[in-house]
Amino acid sequence: MPRSHAQLPRLFVAADLADSVDLTLDKDQSLYLAAVLRKTIGDEVILFNGRDGAWLCRLSRDSKKSVVLSVVERIAPQTRATDFWYGFAPLKSERLDYVVQKAVEMGAGIIQPVYTQYTQVNRLKPERLRANAIEAAEQCEVLSVPQIAEDISLDRLIDGWAAEHGDRVLVFADESAPSATPVQTLGELAGRRIGLLVGPEGGFSETERQKLGALPYVIPISLGPRILRADTAAVAAMAIIQATIGDWR
Template sequence: MPRSHSALPRLFVDTDLAAGAALTLGKEQSLYLAAVLRKGVGDSVVLFNGRDGAWLCRLTGDSKKSVVLEVDEQIAPQTRPSDLWYGFSPLKTERLDYVIQKAVEMGAGIIQPVTTQFTQVHRLKPEKLAANAMEAAEQCEVLSVPEIAPEIGLDALLSQWPQMHGDRVLVFADEGEASSSPLGALQNLVGRRIGLLIGPEGGFSDSERERLRRLPFVLPISLGPRILRADTAAVAAMAIIQATIGDWR
């Protein structure tokens, strides 16, 4: 996106975007623009929907209940959705929000909560996860909002993996793996579809680690000599994957 547009408010909408189109925002987004940001008629905002790229729009009506916008021009083409699957064991609220936000920033395409033996948080609200991902995309100029897949147990995930994910390799951060650089193992996966699994605080149980390590589609990696918090491990692992075999190359 051009720098001149980077300071403008960015909002995700679910409607089609095309030059000359007019649209009315819902109450929450209207209140945000008109009351919180104090935007009025003639001011510009950027809209995106995950399909049509980013569009520069002008306010033509600034009611706090229903802001009306006219779509002017496309300022960024739509990016291809990421194919990186990211599975995580749910954490408590503040750190859960952080994990979702960082997954969006780091380029995850599919985000799925995975419950394990040591998972402390259950029954997540999918709509809250989706809203968090959407907000992160708005803030970070991401045009493809990741899919939030339904919460699933680790046993079910592993049993269904070949049917659901085909030849995708499942990389998991194994705190029991001897400390080493994961770069060599990951470089062997260039061109492959990748999934990343991060366990809960306390890690995977011994039985879970044993099962994971027996599966032919699983690759255990070390994240170095220090024990990382689950949210830190997620960011570190995604950075390594993106830099080694992902879209940072």
């Protein structure tokens, strides 16, 4: 995206984007632009919808209840969604928001909550997860908003893995694994479809760990000699995967 557009507000919309189209924003987005950012007629905004790339738009009518934007030109082509699956045991409140936002920033293409034995949260609001994913995409110039998959138990995930994911390898952050660099282990997976599973605070139970370890498509990795919080472990694991076999190379 051109540097001259880097400071413009970015908004995700559901509508199709094309040349010479006028779009009326919903109430919340209109309020955000008109009342919070104090944008007025003639000011520019960038819109994206996850399908049509990024588009430069200009306010043609402003009101706190209804802002109309005129599409000017496409400034970035649509990027492909990644095939990187990220599963995580739901955490509480702000830390839940954090892991979803960081997964978007780190290039996850599919995000799925996975309930484990020690998971402390047993109910989620999918719309909140989606909102956090969209917000992260808006802030970080991500054009492909990840899919938020339906929450699932670890047992159901494992039982249906082959049918749902085919030959995808499942890497799981195992705090009980021998402390060693995971670089060599991950390097051997280059070119494979990858999934990452990070457990809750307290980690996986011994039963879960044994069940995962017995599966041929599961690869346990250590994240070093220190005990990491679940949200820290998630970012660390995604970073090492992207750096060794992902799209950072």
